[in-house]
Amino acid sequence: MLGRLRQMLIKEFLHVIRDKRARFFLFAPPVIQTLVFGYAATLEIKHVPIAIVDYDNSQVSRDLVSRFQASRYFEVRRLSDRREIPELIDRNEATMALQINSGFARDLGKGETAHLQVVVDASNSNSALVGLGYVNQVAQGFAREYRLKTLARQAPALAGGLPEIVVERRPWYNPDMSSQWFFVPGVIGNLVLVIVVTLTAFAVVREREIGTLEQIMVTPIRRVEFILGKTIPFFLIGLLDTALISAAGTLWFHVPLNGSFLVLGAGTVFFILCMLGVGLFISTVSATQQQAMVTSFFFIMPAVIFSGFGSPISSMPEILQHLTYLNPLRYYEVVLRSVYLKGGGFGLLWPQMAAMAAIALVMLTVSVLRFQKSLE
Amino acid sequence: MNGQPQAVVVQDLVKRFGDFTAVDNISFEASRGEIFGFLGPNGAGKSTTIRILCGLLHPTSGKALVAGVDVAREPERVRQNIGYMSQKFSLYNDLKVIENLRFFAGMYGVNQADAAERIAWAIDMAGLTGREHLLTGTLAAGWKQRLALGCAVLHRPPIVFLDEPTSGVDPISRRLFWELIHRMADEGVTVFVTTHYMDEAEYCNRLVLIDRGRIVASGSPLELKLKSMEGELLLVECDQVGKALEALQEAPGVTDAAIFGHALHLVVPDAERAIPEVRNYLGERGITVSRIEQIRPTLEDVFVSLTSLKGRREKEQA
Numbered sequence: 269m270l271g272r273l274r275q276m277l278i279k280e281f282l283h284v285i286r287d288k289r290a291r292f293f294l295f296a297p298p299v300i301q302t303l304v305f306g307y308a309a310t311l312e313i314k315h316v317p318i319a320i321v322d323y324d325n326s327q328v329s330r331d332l333v334s335r336f337q338a339s340r341y342f343e344v345r346r347l348s349d350r351r352e353i354p355e356l357i358d359r360n361e362a363t364m365a366l367q368i369n370s371g372f373a374r375d376l377g378k379g380e381t382a383h384l385q386v387v388v389d390a391s392n393s394n395s396a397l398v399g400l401g402y403v404n405q406v407a408q409g410f411a412r413e414y415r416l417k418t419l420a421r422q423a424p425a426l427a428g429g430l431p432e433i434v435v436e437r438r439p440w441y442n443p444d445m446s447s448q449w450f451f452v453p454g455v456i457g458n459l460v461l462v463i464v465v466t467l468t469a470f471a472v473v474r475e476r477e478i479g480t481l482e483q484i485m486v487t488p489i490r491r492v493e494f495i496l497g498k499t500i501p502f503f504l505i506g507l508l509d510t511a512l513i514s515a516a517g518t519l520w521f522h523v524p525l526n527g528s529f530l531v532l533g534a535g536t537v538f539f540i541l542c543m544l545g546v547g548l549f550i551s552t553v554s555a556t557q558q559q560a561m562v563t564s565f566f567f568i569m570p571a572v573i574f575s576g577f578g579s580p581i582s583s584m585p586e587i588l589q590h591l592t593y594l595n596p597l598r599y600y601e602v603v604l605r606s607v608y609l610k611g612g613g614f615g616l617l618w619p620q621m622a623a624m625a626a627i628a629l630v631m632l633t634v635s636v637l638r639f640q641k642s643l644e
Numbered sequence: 645m646n647g648q649p650q651a652v653v654v655q656d657l658v659k660r661f662g663d664f665t666a667v668d669n670i671s672f673e674a675s676r677g678e679i680f681g682f683l684g685p686n687g688a689g690k691s692t693t694i695r696i697l698c699g700l701l702h703p704t705s706g707k708a709l710v711a712g713v714d715v716a717r718e719p720e721r722v723r724q725n726i727g728y729m730s731q732k733f734s735l736y737n738d739l740k741v742i743e744n745l746r747f748f749a750g751m752y753g754v755n756q757a758d759a760a761e762r763i764a765w766a767i768d769m770a771g772l773t774g775r776e777h778l779l780t781g782t783l784a785a786g787w788k789q790r791l792a793l794g795c796a797v798l799h800r801p802p803i804v805f806l807d808e809p810t811s812g813v814d815p816i817s818r819r820l821f822w823e824l825i826h827r828m829a830d831e832g833v834t835v836f837v838t839t840h841y842m843d844e845a846e847y848c849n850r851l852v853l854i855d856r857g858r859i860v861a862s863g864s865p866l867e868l869k870l871k872s873m874e875g876e877l878l879l880v881e882c883d884q885v886g887k888a889l890e891a892l893q894e895a896p897g898v899t900d901a902a903i904f905g906h907a908l909h910l911v912v913p914d915a916e917r918a919i920p921e922v923r924n925y926l927g928e929r930g931i932t933v934s935r936i937e938q939i940r941p942t943l944e945d946v947f948v949s950l951t952s953l954k955g956r957r958e959k960e961q962a
């Protein structure tokens with residue numbers, strides 16, 4: 269038994285090392301995803317290109333413009349004519365435009381409401397919303413100071429005692445609100461998912477396609493030996509990938525690992541077991557590697573989207589929120605971020621662990637049964 | 645039988661896929677140490693039968709015993725005793741020659757001491773000495789085929805199933821391969837081999853001809869030739885072969901006519917009488933006969949006269 273299993277394992281590792289596609293799946297996704305989510309992907313919106321037309325051209329309006337120029341959220345471009353705005357927005361050279369009408373300073377001086385006009389390219393509604401928020405912030409800050417200054421001039425006695433509310437930000441677990449801290453632990457889940465599912469599915473389907481599966485099935489090998497031979501390598505590869513990306517996250521991106529390795533390891537083991545089940549399942553419904561590729565894709569896409577990796581589950585439609593309870597990646601993402609940033613332990617994360625263990629049990633049982641039948 | 649069970653016993657075997665019957669109630673036996681040929685055109689049901697015998701497919705009904713063991717009931721016990729080379733004779737192209745051999749030795753549970761000797765034997769047999777470390781994918785088809793045979797018999801199985809082992813390899817490799825088969829048979833191994841090359845059938849001790857899931861004839865090659873051909877065989881070489889065939893099929897005194905390569909084969913009751921008649925008959929129709937003589941029937945003639953191939957060939961000609 270051990271001799272046979274050992275030979276299976278040696279062979280599987282040789283395939284992974286020599287097969288171009290397997291090698292690709294082993295190395296490309298970790299490198300690409302870590303780079304993308306470590307460097308490029310960010311939730312913050314900075315350097316919003318904004319066009320400003322100042323028809324007032326007063327001391328006050330120039331003051332306002334310089335505030336936009338000083339903000340790191342904006343990249344200001346001054347225009348002299350508002351008719352230039354549409355073209356700039358069409359060419360994506362500006363996503364917002366601010367128009368200060370003449371009479372702006374005058375209205376303020378008279379104590380009347382002064383209007384600013386903002387045009388925004390809302391084709392990306394998310395960044396439009398964030399951009400508008402920034403504009404508001406700058407404008408409100410400017411208005412408050414203007415009021416205070418006016419007050420100080422007219423009634424110096426009152427100005428000091430004006431009540432004010434200031435919100436102090438205390439972002440727990442990620443004091444700088446760094447996107448890297450958010451994405452790098454999360455990316456581990458995506459990668460383990462892609463790598464384990466595709467490699468496992470391919471490993472079986474390929475043998476079916478080239479006909480060696482039949483050749484193996486006439487040997488006295490037992491089903492359990494074959495299945496172990498087809499899963500242990502990818503289990504180990506999944507663990508190795510987790511370790512490598514964790515190391516990169518900590519050493520390169522300085523994401524702190526506040527929790528214990530043990531909790532991270534336990535969550536990872538349960539999650540990989542789920543993915544082995546999925547991979548085996550895909551292999552039972554695919555006759556060719558091409559089909560396995562397509563089927564894997566149809567699993568991977570929704571699994572990642574509805575996991576909370578990028579957008580929060582709480583903002584999804586309710587029915588989808590319920591469905592995410594079936595998605596093992598949902599639990600693994602919680603475990604990853606909690607262990608990394610909050611130092612979560614078993615006491616806190618046992619529901620996620622239990623959910624993954626249950627899914628793994630069901631998936632593996634179904635897959636192994638289906639798998640045995642598919643060998644007939 | 646000497647008290648020993650037959651190597652392979654098949655009784656009333658049926659295999660259906662949905663409502664299509666691939667194997668239609670066949671029965672035969674193969675004795676120990678013989679080369680048993682299973683012949684038939686593509687789609688006849690050869691692979692299906694062999695896969696049932698290896699325990700890869702469940703029969704719909706009927707019985708299959710291999711080395712005295714019921715395959716459907718105890719496939720595991722059968723697997724210890726058989727070697728199988730599937731129609732694709734698949735090996736791992738991305739593994740080296742030696743790695744393929746080690747893998748299959750491991751799968752068959754050949755013990756360490758024996759494995760080294762068997763692997764060396766297989767390398768020698770396949771003519772791959774000095775090429776042990778080449779990737780299998782770089783080998784020519786003939787070598788791959790012999791290596792696949794080596795992999796299939798590392799555990800010294802008393803019964804070997806070979807499914808069209810010689811398809812897609814060159815004639816020299818085919819001859820070499822049949823020598824290997826004979827050597828194995830000499831050592832007492834039962835070789836169950838399927839083929840659609842009729843010339844290869846001559847190498848077998850016993851033959852079963854199968855067509856559309858049914859057995860159409862069986863016996864030794866000689867028996868088959870004598871039994872199956874009623875009449876004598878003429879070879880006719882002439883111009884306008886197609887036109888000649890059409891004419892001869894209607895000619896009186898000609899039982900049967902078929903195209904063989906560039907020539908025609910005719911079945912006639914009496915060859916000596918028929919030769920001048922045929923020459924005249926064709927001459928009257930403006931066809932020049934360059935050669936006409938009596939020949940001994942080959943298995944291919946037997947086969948054509950017995951199976952649907954005949955109808956198909958005529959259709960192709962038309």
Ligand SMILES: Nc1ncnc2c1ncn2[C@@H]1O[C@H](COP(=O)(O)OP(=O)(O)O)[C@@H](O)[C@H]1O
Binds near residue numbers: 664666685687691693
């Ligand atoms: N798994 C299957 N499902 C449906 N039909 C099959 C299956 N396997 C074989 N057949 C059909 O059974 C017939 C016999 O096939 P096969 O045994 O492979 O023939 P041979 O090996 O003699 O060429 C063919 O018509 C083939 O299409």
Ligand SMILES: [Mg+2]
Binds near residue numbers: 687690691692731807
């Ligand atoms: Mg076949």
